[in-house]
Amino acid sequence: MEKIRIYGDESRFNNAITYGLLLLPSTLEEILVSGMSKLKVQFGLNATDAIHCREIFNQEARKKTPFKKFSDGDLFKFLVEISAAFYSAGGRSWVGILDSRATPDVLMFSDGQTSKVSIKEWNITDVKLRMLFAYHAALAPVTKMINHENFEVFVDGDHSKVTTLGGNRKIDTLRSVFPINHGNKKIFPTPVKKDKPQLLEMADVLAYVAAHAISSVRVSNSENYQRVFDNFQAGHSEVVFDGPGAAGGAYMSIRSSTFHEMVIGEYLRSF
Secondary structure, eight states: OOOEEEEEEEEEETTEEEEEEEEEEGGGHHHHHHHHHHHHHHTTOOTTOOOOHHHHTSHHHHTTSTTTTOOHHHHHHHHHHHHHHHHHTTOEEEEEEEEGGGOOSEEEEEETTSSSOEEEEEEOOOHHHHHHHHHHHHHHHHHHHSOGGGEEEEEEOOOOEEEETTEEEEGGGGGOBOOTTOTTOOBOOEEEOSSOOHHHHHHHHHHHHHHHHHOSSOOTTHHHHHHHHHHHTOEEEEEEEESSSSSSSOEEEEEEOHHHHHHHHHHHHTO
C-alpha cells in the first residue's frame, strides 16, 4: 500500500466547530494540485494565488486579495468547481465536528490512584481547545481505516497555547496521538506555517463550508455552502458529551459514521 497524505485545517461558524482532513494517495497529489492550479487560471487567478476562506468571504478583506473582482456568486461557482474536481480526481475527505451548544463549560475528572478521590476540573470554554477536540474527532476514524505507518499528516500550524490539566501547552504539541494498534508509536503531524501547500487551502475550504453548512444559523448563502460541502462527499465524526450533567461528570467520546469509514477506508487501502 502506498503512502496516504493527509492535510488538515479548522474553522467555525456560530455553534459549529469543524476540522477538515483531505485524504489522498501520494501518487495523486501532483494531479490534484495541477487540477487546482488550472481551475484558478480558468477563473482569472494565478496558479499560486492562495485561497483563504475567512478572507475571501469578507467583502472588505476580499478587496486586498487576488479575489477582489469576485462576487459572492463567482466565489461559490469557483468553489463548486474545485471541490467537484478534487473528488473526481480521487481525493477523499473527513470532517470532525463539535457543536458548541452541546458542549459543557467544564469537564470533571477523578483521580482514583489515591485513597482520597480528588476531583479535577478542566475549563474547556476556549475555542482553541474545542477546535483541538474537533481535530481529534476527525483523525481518530482515519487511524482505524489506515495503518498509521501508511500515512503522514500535515496541518495548518498553530503555536498558540491552551490550558490543559497538565498546564499551558502549545496547540501543535497536542495534536500527536497514539493510533489503534500503535505498537507504542505516536503519530506526530507536521505543522505548516509558511509556504503552505495548495492542498492545505483545500482543507481550509472543506472546514469552512462544512461549518457553514451544518451550523444551526442559516444565512442567505447556506444552500451554496451546502452544495460545495456535498461535492466533497466527506465522511464525518463528532465530539459528543455524555453524563449526568452538562458540567458535572460529563465525559467526552467520538461518534463516527461507520458507513463512511468502510467506504473511504476500502478506497484508500486499494492503492
